[in-house]
Amino acid sequence: MSVxxxxxxxxxxxxxxxxxxxxxxxxxxxxxxxxxxLPALWMVQEKRGWISEKAIGEVAQVLGLTPALVxxxxxxxxxxxxxxVGKYFIQVCTTSPCGLCGAEETLKALxxxxxxxxxxxxxxxxxxxxxxxxxxxxxxxxxxxxxxxxFIESVAPExxxxxxxxxx
Amino acid sequence: xxxxxxxxxxxxxxxxxxxxxxEARTYDGWVKRGGYEALRKALGMDRSAIxxxxxxxxxxxRGGAGFPTGLKWSFMPKDDGKPHFLVCNADESEPGTFKDxxxxxxxxxxxxxxxxxxAYAIQAERCYxxxxxxxxxxxxxxxxxxxxxxxxxxxGGNACGSGRRVDITLHRGAGxxxxxxxxxMLNSLEGKRGNPRVKPPFPAQAGAFGLPTTVNNVExxxxxxxxxxxxxxxxxGLCLGNPKSTGTKLMSxxxxxxxxxxxxxxxxxxxxDLIYDMCGGMRDxxxxxxxxxxxxxxPILTAEEAEACVTDYxxxxxxxxxxxxxxxxxxxxxxxxxxxxWRLARFYAHESCAQCTQCREGTGWTTRxxxxxxxxxxxxxxxxxxxxxxxxxxxxxxxxxxxxxAVPIVSGIQKFRSEFEAYIRRExxxxxxxxxx
Numbered sequence: 172m173s174v175x176x177x178x179x180x181x182x183x184x185x186x187x188x189x190x191x192x193x194x195x196x197x198x199x200x201x202x203x204x205x206x207x208x209l210p211a212l213w214m215v216q217e218k219r220g221w222i223s224e225k226a227i228g229e230v231a232q233v234l235g236l237t238p239a240l241v242x243x244x245x246x247x248x249x250x251x252x253x254x255x256v257g258k259y260f261i262q263v264c265t266t267s268p269c270g271l272c273g274a275e276e277t278l279k280a281l282x283x284x285x286x287x288x289x290x291x292x293x294x295x296x297x298x299x300x301x302x303x304x305x306x307x308x309x310x311x312x313x314x315x316x317x318x319x320x321x322f323i324e325s326v327a328p329e330x331x332x333x334x335x336x337x338x339x
Numbered sequence: 340x341x342x343x344x345x346x347x348x349x350x351x352x353x354x355x356x357x358x359x360x361x362e363a364r365t366y367d368g369w370v371k372r373g374g375y376e377a378l379r380k381a382l383g384m385d386r387s388a389i390x391x392x393x394x395x396x397x398x399x400x401r402g403g404a405g406f407p408t409g410l411k412w413s414f415m416p417k418d419d420g421k422p423h424f425l426v427c428n429a430d431e432s433e434p435g436t437f438k439d440x441x442x443x444x445x446x447x448x449x450x451x452x453x454x455x456x457x458a459y460a461i462q463a464e465r466c467y468x469x470x471x472x473x474x475x476x477x478x479x480x481x482x483x484x485x486x487x488x489x490x491x492x493x494x495g496g497n498a499c500g501s502g503r504r505v506d507i508t509l510h511r512g513a514g515x516x517x518x519x520x521x522x523x524m525l526n527s528l529e530g531k532r533g534n535p536r537v538k539p540p541f542p543a544q545a546g547a548f549g550l551p552t553t554v555n556n557v558e559x560x561x562x563x564x565x566x567x568x569x570x571x572x573x574x575x576g577l578c579l580g581n582p583k584s585t586g587t588k589l590m591s592x593x594x595x596x597x598x599x600x601x602x603x604x605x606x607x608x609x610x611x612d613l614i615y616d617m618c619g620g621m622r623d624x625x626x627x628x629x630x631x632x633x634x635x636x637x638p639i640l641t642a643e644e645a646e647a648c649v650t651d652y653x654x655x656x657x658x659x660x661x662x663x664x665x666x667x668x669x670x671x672x673x674x675x676x677x678x679x680x681w682r683l684a685r686f687y688a689h690e691s692c693a694q695c696t697q698c699r700e701g702t703g704w705t706t707r708x709x710x711x712x713x714x715x716x717x718x719x720x721x722x723x724x725x726x727x728x729x730x731x732x733x734x735x736x737x738x739x740x741x742x743x744x745a746v747p748i749v750s751g752i753q754k755f756r757s758e759f760e761a762y763i764r765r766e767x768x769x770x771x772x773x774x775x776x
Contacts, residue, residue, distance in 0.1 A: 208530030
């Protein structure tokens with residue numbers, strides 16, 4: 172199913188060589204192997220951009236867990252992607268404090284200027300995906316926006332075009 | 340200091356002294372500023388003496404609950420032969436709160452020092468600092484600082500040359516407000532879904548990995564080195580009247596003020612001074628309408644209540660709310676309260692872990708009913724329905740997320756009923772189109 176949809180017939184394991192070694196080095200810091208689940212999922216997402224069914228299976232095998240348990244964890248947390256996203260994944264905080272300071276206008280400007288049009292959609296050029304996110308913890312710097320791992324403070328509708336230029 | 344603004348003379352700058360100073364982020368810079376002296380001192384002290392000192396200082400948990408820190412540490416079993424853990428809650432995600440982010444970004448070694456002292460005091464074999472996944476910059480700064488601290492022998496098997504072992508591991512969250520709840524955080528740390536646990540057992544008996552654990556907030560732990568350096572009496576003296584609330588508190592002020600930022604106040608400072616002097620009052624000459632004083636989970640105060648409020652644990656309770664995390668959301672007279680309450684309810688509906696029925700259903704239904712009111716489809720019976728749902732959502736679930744959703748709804752209807760009325764009587768243009776919440 173999802174294997175062919177996303178063109179992943181030939182799955183290449185993530186945890187080999189240095190990546191596996193990096194994970195194994197962390198075992199000593201925790202009393203259980205399962206505690207490495209969130210760190211391992213982050214490693215997968217860093218390498219692949221998202222976490223596929225096959226990757227879930229691989230993580231389960233590496234940590235000695237069931238795929239069902241791993242999937243339950245993956246789907247609980249909003250930052251793990253269960254499908255491919257645009258090259259630049261944009262998260263805009265629109266929770267109340269930012270909402271009071273115009274976050275919804277900033278969000279509209281981002282949807283417009285990226286060409287995404289609607290929340291969660293990827294732009295036709297595959298470059299951007301824009302989503303709303305709940306409280307980024309930078310309420311004094313409305314509106315905070317994350318572009319992949321980059322955290323940008325005080326974004327306003329008029330600064331959106333210049334901001335996006337950096338990713339074109 | 341009122342980061343990102345310069346320090347205001349009414350502030351008492353202790354934790355925020357080096358915000359904005361990039362040199363303070365480095366090990367050398369931190370040591371030059373007196374860093375790690377408190378840790379060296381602590382490692383030469385008896386554990387119980389550290390706990391007594393923290394107790395005497397009156398320090399209370401800065402994450403929201405305000406529980407006395409020294410007392411919490413004293414609940415940890417002594418010499419029971421089991422491994423213990425300290426977990427630092429750096430999952431800051433309570434809407435309105437952005438103080439721990441600045442502590443980690445600017446003074447990472449202050450947090451490491453506080454964690455190391457706490458870990459030693461409760462005989463923890465390791466401290467985990469659980470940082471929310473979205474805090475990429477604090478994560479990078481903290482990672483560098485922990486690496487430096489190991490390289491300099493501050494941490495590790497012979498911490499500061501004391502012969503004692505102190506270890507710190509940074510653990511990254513992955514997007515879930517509920518993981519700021521301490522038992523949800525422990526589950527998340529263990530590699531599980533972040534569902535809160537039934538208490539008891541409390542973490543001091545069975546916490547991380549089923550072993551005795553203390554969970555403390557970033558700001559709480561960052562205050563500990565100052566207490567050891569300057570003494571409990573000094574800290575206790577930072578208090579404008581009420582001896583139950585001592586020390587300084589970082590107040591994150593956001594919303595419609597001229598200068599939003601983190602202001603470090605002495606406990607007991609009038610809220611009026613904070614809003615009008617330190618933050619410069621309302622933007623664009625507008626008038627104050629409402630304040631949510633302690634992060635989004637506490638009751639809304641009207642302008643009059645906020646202006647008469649004393650900013651400390653008891654003072655805010657007396658005014659009808661809670662100090663919580665110190666995240667102040669300030670709203671001016673242009674604010675649509677019904678819309679803001681709907682937006683908060685939507686937040687809780689999104690963040691519910693969904694294990695308790697009252698929360699899973701209650702947060703969703705209150706959001707939909709509020710949305711219907713905003714869409715001009717409200718009914719007079721909606722007040723009763725919302726209050727009834729809120730009652731069922733309060734005190735009936737494993738954690739307080741559900742209560743937190745009910746709080747702004749109940750206080751909002753109580754204090755701003757005329758705004759609900761305007762929508763229900765169709766006197767106001769709908770603010771939303773009716774649709775899926």
